[in-house]
Amino acid sequence: MKTKLKEKIKIKAVHDDDLTSFLLKLGLLEDIKNSRLKCSFCDCVITLDNFGGVYKEKTELKPFCKKPVCYLEVLKRKSEVKQGS
Numbered sequence: 332m333k334t335k336l337k338e339k340i341k342i343k344a345v346h347d348d349d350l351t352s353f354l355l356k357l358g359l360l361e362d363i364k365n366s367r368l369k370c371s372f373c374d375c376v377i378t379l380d381n382f383g384g385v386y387k388e389k390t391e392l393k394p395f396c397k398k399p400v401c402y403l404e405v406l407k408r409k410s411e412v413k414q415g416s
């Protein structure tokens with residue numbers, strides 16, 4: 332079910348193996364390693380363990396953590412963006 336949703340709204344989600352290279356590509360790896368990256372919703376510090384993914388809002392990349400509540404927020408935002416455009 333999750334996979335289906337991800338495809339639908341194009342959230343970038345990755346497996347743990349690819350995580351560091353993925354984060355490096357986004358330029359977020361350093362921030363995560365230095366505990367400077369925070370979840371866009373619950374404001375917790377994102378680590379490699381609780382990184383949930385990123386979504387794009389306009390041109391900004393918004394990271395979010397693994398908590399289901401934050402994931403649901405992403406889904407809400409994404410549908411809002413889609414409807415507004």
Ligand SMILES: [Zn+2]
Pocket residue numbers: 370371372373374375395396397398401
């Ligand atoms: Zn969160």
